[in-house]
Amino acid sequence: MSAVVTDHEHEHHDHKPSGIKRWLYTTNHKDIGTMYLVFALIMFFIGGAMAMVIRAELFQPGMQFVEPNFFNQMTTVHGLIMVFGAVMPAFTGLANWMIPMMIGAPDMALPRMNNWSFWILPFAFLILLMSLFMPGGGPNFGWTFYAPLSTTYSGDSTALFVFSVHIMGISSIMGAINVIVTIFNLRAPGMTWMKMPLFVWTWLITAFLLIMVMPVLAGVVTMVLTDKYFGTSFFDAAGGGDPVLFQHIFWFFGHPEVYIMILPAFGIVSSIVPTFARKPLFGYASMVYATSSIALLSFLVWAHHMFTTGMPVAGALFFMYCTMLIAVPTGVKVFNWVATMWRGAMTFEVPMMFALAFIVLFTIGGFSGLMLAITPADFQYHDTYFVVAHFHYVLVTGAVFSIIAAAYYWLPKWTGHMYDEKLGQWHFWCSLISVNMLFFPMHFVGLAGMPRRIPDYALQFADFNAFISIGGFLFGASQLIFVAVLVKCARGGEKATAQVWEGAEGLEWEVPSPAPYHTFETPPVIK
Amino acid sequence: MSKTYEKYYVPAQSPWPIVGAVALFLIAFGAGNYVNEVTRQQPGYGGYMLAAGFVVLIFMLFGWFKNVIDESMSGLYSAQMDRSFRQGMSWFIVSEVMFFMAFFGALFYGRVIALDWLSGGSNNAMTFEILWPSFEAMWPLLKTPGGIETQAMPATGLPMINTAILLLSSVTLHFAHTGLEQNKRSQLKIMLLVTLLLGATFLGLQVYEYIHAYRDLGLTLASGFYGNTFFLLTGFHGMHVTLGAIILLFVFFRVLKGHFTPEKHFAFQAAAWYWHFVDVVWLCLYVFVYVI
Numbered sequence: 001m002s003a004v005v006t007d008h009e010h011e012h013h014d015h016k017p018s019g020i021k022r023w024l025y026t027t028n029h030k031d032i033g034t035m036y037l038v039f040a041l042i043m044f045f046i047g048g049a050m051a052m053v054i055r056a057e058l059f060q061p062g063m064q065f066v067e068p069n070f071f072n073q074m075t076t077v078h079g080l081i082m083v084f085g086a087v088m089p090a091f092t093g094l095a096n097w098m099i100p101m102m103i104g105a106p107d108m109a110l111p112r113m114n115n116w117s118f119w120i121l122p123f124a125f126l127i128l129l130m131s132l133f134m135p136g137g138g139p140n141f142g143w144t145f146y147a148p149l150s151t152t153y154s155g156d157s158t159a160l161f162v163f164s165v166h167i168m169g170i171s172s173i174m175g176a177i178n179v180i181v182t183i184f185n186l187r188a189p190g191m192t193w194m195k196m197p198l199f200v201w202t203w204l205i206t207a208f209l210l211i212m213v214m215p216v217l218a219g220v221v222t223m224v225l226t227d228k229y230f231g232t233s234f235f236d237a238a239g240g241g242d243p244v245l246f247q248h249i250f251w252f253f254g255h256p257e258v259y260i261m262i263l264p265a266f267g268i269v270s271s272i273v274p275t276f277a278r279k280p281l282f283g284y285a286s287m288v289y290a291t292s293s294i295a296l297l298s299f300l301v302w303a304h305h306m307f308t309t310g311m312p313v314a315g316a317l318f319f320m321y322c323t324m325l326i327a328v329p330t331g332v333k334v335f336n337w338v339a340t341m342w343r344g345a346m347t348f349e350v351p352m353m354f355a356l357a358f359i360v361l362f363t364i365g366g367f368s369g370l371m372l373a374i375t376p377a378d379f380q381y382h383d384t385y386f387v388v389a390h391f392h393y394v395l396v397t398g399a400v401f402s403i404i405a406a407a408y409y410w411l412p413k414w415t416g417h418m419y420d421e422k423l424g425q426w427h428f429w430c431s432l433i434s435v436n437m438l439f440f441p442m443h444f445v446g447l448a449g450m451p452r453r454i455p456d457y458a459l460q461f462a463d464f465n466a467f468i469s470i471g472g473f474l475f476g477a478s479q480l481i482f483v484a485v486l487v488k489c490a491r492g493g494e495k496a497t498a499q500v501w502e503g504a505e506g507l508e509w510e511v512p513s514p515a516p517y518h519t520f521e522t523p524p525v526i527k
Numbered sequence: 528m529s530k531t532y533e534k535y536y537v538p539a540q541s542p543w544p545i546v547g548a549v550a551l552f553l554i555a556f557g558a559g560n561y562v563n564e565v566t567r568q569q570p571g572y573g574g575y576m577l578a579a580g581f582v583v584l585i586f587m588l589f590g591w592f593k594n595v596i597d598e599s600m601s602g603l604y605s606a607q608m609d610r611s612f613r614q615g616m617s618w619f620i621v622s623e624v625m626f627f628m629a630f631f632g633a634l635f636y637g638r639v640i641a642l643d644w645l646s647g648g649s650n651n652a653m654t655f656e657i658l659w660p661s662f663e664a665m666w667p668l669l670k671t672p673g674g675i676e677t678q679a680m681p682a683t684g685l686p687m688i689n690t691a692i693l694l695l696s697s698v699t700l701h702f703a704h705t706g707l708e709q710n711k712r713s714q715l716k717i718m719l720l721v722t723l724l725l726g727a728t729f730l731g732l733q734v735y736e737y738i739h740a741y742r743d744l745g746l747t748l749a750s751g752f753y754g755n756t757f758f759l760l761t762g763f764h765g766m767h768v769t770l771g772a773i774i775l776l777f778v779f780f781r782v783l784k785g786h787f788t789p790e791k792h793f794a795f796q797a798a799a800w801y802w803h804f805v806d807v808v809w810l811c812l813y814v815f816v817y818v819i
Contacts, residue, residue, distance in 0.1 A: 017540055025540035107537045109611040112591070116544035123552035127559065156567075160559035167555050173622050181614045185607060186535065215622045219629025226759065229566045231749030234633055237658070238673030240752030242641035249629055312649060522534065 027111035036093025043085035050078035055472035071455035072140035079143030101508040104188025109181040117174035124167035131157035147235035147246040151227040176210035190526035202267030217253040251302035265402030276352035277344030278503035283336040290329035323373035350424035354405035365393030386446025416514035417493035430478035437471025543591035553580030671751035678744040682817040696725035
């Protein structure tokens with residue numbers, strides 16, 4: 001894709017409002033993107049601190065530091081924060097920053113709504129975190145809030161949990177509408193569908209998934225609310241309902257949600273690998289089709305989370321085969337990334353290192369997903385640490401690594417300075433080693449039968465768990481290096497050029513670094 | 528450059544979103560506490576917070592929409608901007624459809640699968656024998672496995688009249704729209720007013736039906752799966768009709784002030800789409816909740 005910008009005249013008067021009002025009242029996609037990213041980072045550390053509590057408790061068998069009820073609250077809120085507070089807002093922040101610049105748009109399509117969808121998010125998490133201090137504690141039923149744990153057996157904070165999830169959902173839906181309308185309506189002339197950068201494509205499909213499934217989440221939390229407080233019996237067999245119904249509705253949301261957290265990552269890796277391999281992306285069109293098929297299939301696989309809950313054999317077979325089918329488009333993607341690197345003139349700056357780690361480690365997570373998809377085998381793996389290992393490989397070394405890679409890749413464009421390459425490499429290697437110490441042994445303890453979500457375990461798992469916890473603490477500490485890199489880069493450093501990376505192509509690399517406050521007030525012409 | 532493009536209007540800073548965020552915080556935090564206070568009969572401030580949240584929300588809506596209307600009337604919006612609004616509204620309606628789908632999905636699951644299994648279907652014969660051997664699956668579910676009894680809401684009579692009223696209101700709204708497009712302002716005003724009155728009548732009759740259900744039929748929110756789905760589906764639908772009617776009311780006031788032209792009338796269009804959407808939801812609801 002070659003693109004030429006012919007019109008820069010409006011970019012010189014660059015007046016930003018100052019003070020706190022700039023951030024509270026802003027309609028600028030770059031400001032809002034920055035706020036999303038900073039918020040995600042803060043939530044990443046809060047959620048991470050909860051993970052540290054979990055790992056400290058599991059360092060040795062027996063009860064050490066916390067009560068079982070508090071342990072449950074930590075696993076629950078850790079999950080909720082990482083999913084809705086860290087990974088999703090980080091991707092939305094990247095979308096805000098990059099999509100208008102990548103497609104030659106002056107801003108997001110609905111800038112005021114954009115501000116609203118960001119600012120309700122801190123309030124939603126404020127409510128969730130405050131609920132931890134209520135008498136009886138915060139939500140303790142797991143981030144999947146299965147009924148009847150969340151209805152019959154839950155505490156008084158459940159209503160706060162329900163309403164905070166509602167607000168997160170409203171935020172996501174408004175953010176998704178903004179992304180989808182921006183891409184449909186604000187592309188510069190000449191930016192045809194099949195010229196769009198893959199990050200834009202993957203986000204378009206992600207936004208579609210968000211609009212389709214976040215309302216279903218809103219529906220199911222509403223049913224939990226009425227079941228708990230107003231005497232309905234959606235999930236109570238005595239009233240003619242069924243607790244299994246909860247799982248169906250939840251996972252109808254939950255499985256597309258999994259792809260919401262990985263499709264933008266595919267877009268990021270598809271941007272980074274060609275840049276550092278100095279070759280165009282191999283199989284662009286097939287990447288677009290693969291992403292679309294993953295999205296469509298994601299609506300047909302939800303019950304693979306429920307094999308042990310029980311369903312007719314025909315259902316189990318259907319969901320098993322559909323799930324395994326997803327490996328095909330995912331395989332296409334991994335193949336294309338590898339083929340892009342084939343005989344490329346590769347260099348290994350930090351974004352590329354994280355992208356490469358993503359490809360390898362995400363594939364490991366994908367393979368363990370295939371193992372879990374096999375119904376009879378899943379009976380053995382279900383609710384063990386094997387599952388924990390699986391989804392942390394796809395979410396931490398998948399989604400989170402891609403977000404970190406994206407941050408390193410676009411930081412020079414955002415700040416105008418190069419980040420400290422040496423410190424970045426330290427961050428990468430420390431993260432890579434510790435994250436594998438943390439999650440890889442979980443496969444083994446899981447296969448050996450250690451159940452998830454339990455604050456204690458049998459003695460034979462003691463050595464592995466101590467090792468895992470050390471990995472966890474190291475991984476947590478490694479992320480402090482990341483903060484050091486970010487702060488250092490924001491405060492100064494070597495000046496970045498407009499193109500930043502030798503092999504980088506696309507509209508965002510043709511505006512100066514740092515990107516002016518308003519880009520493309522009149523659309524660029526794309527040849 | 529061979530071709531010039533209209534500039535896309537990017538609004539300057541706006542205080543309304545953060546006001547709206549505070550409003551949603553007050554609503555959510557207030558509601559979260561209020562629900563506990565009401566159901567546990569505890570004293571507290573949740574209700575006041577909830578009410579304050581709605582006040583702030585209404586304040587925000589007035590301010591925000593005033594800005595948007597002023598900008599629109601002063602000609603800042605290009606055709607491209609109009610498309611953004613239209614697409615945004617369409618996707619919002621898609622998300623609303625999915626919200627109702629969650630409840631329809633629950634209804635279908637309950638009727639087709641849960642009740643069948645509770646009465647020993649599939650491989651549940653033993654569960655049935657042990658748990659509730661006297662349970663009979665039927666729809667409407669007039670007696671739950673736990674023994675709560677209720678009466679069914681008939682499809683004929685009031686619900687049928689209500690269906691006709693809501694369908695008619697969609698037709699009158701359509702004629703209001705054609706009136707707007709052909710610049711027949713009096714047709715627009717009359718038809719819009721009729722639509723509003725029909726909507727209000729529908730809501731009034733729904734309230735009457737709810738009272739009838741609670742008082743005469745013993746059909747309540749807590750009377751098992753039939754009552755759950757009945758009240759949540761009709762209740763959320765009723766909320767949407769209320770919201771749609773409020774939007775149409777403001778559109779009506781704007782029509783009286785002489786707003787909207789045959790070419791440019793996004794607000795009218797969006798309100799109409801919303802109303803038609805609510806109407807289609809009712810049709811599905813009438814078929815699956817009342818008739819079948």
